[in-house]
Amino acid sequence: MKNNTSHAPLILASASPRRLELLARIGVIPTHTIPADIDESETSKELPRGVALRLAQEKAQKIYEDHKDKNTFILAADTVVACGRRTLPKGETEEDAHYCLKLISGRSHRIYGGLCIITPGGKIITKCIETRVKFKHLSKQEIDQYVESGEWEGKAGAYGIQGRAEAFVKSIHGSHSNIVGLSLYDTINILNGLDFFKPA
Secondary structure, eight states, X not given: OOOOEEEOOEXXXXXXXXXXXXXXXXXXOOSEEOOOOOOOOOOTTOOHHHHHHHHHHHHHHHHHHHHTTSOOXXXXXXXXXXXXXXXXXXXXXXXXXXXXXXXXXXXEEEXXXXXXXXXXXXXXXXXXXXXXXXXXXXXXXXXXXXXXXXXXXXXXXXXXTTTGGXXXXXXXXXXXXXXXXXXXXXXXXXXXXXXXXXXO
């Protein structure tokens, strides 16, 4: 994408390097990146789609409350990996990684990308993007080797599509960038509708 546009100030409510890289692909360079300190615990009987939407909005609103006088857009996202109605954990331990990989081996699972953008005037736009991914059957050796790689650390569902785990994927239905951390198609469409981009 040619950099022939400028855009309004924007705070990314995240410290994710993957989301920064994705935004750069569509010509969006945040003015600041500020991770939102919120409680990310699930509530009772909350479904994965609802978790992704709620957390994205809570992150955006947290940052907006602290910067509402800055005349800036706020963008927040949250990624939830689900198998059926079950939300998979983020990869924090090797046990998490083994659990997630065994669960989704040979099965389809869903990635829910919660997206929230707040305008300088306080208008809130939210969307949940769903991508379906099918993994091949993973052998014990493949799981063990992937866990040893450490790529799963900190990632929803304990795998990263942009690394070795891409070789496990039989099919994807929906946005690939949504799996990485932010649906570029939906993000740029929302920003265009808000006149975020301006001619250089």
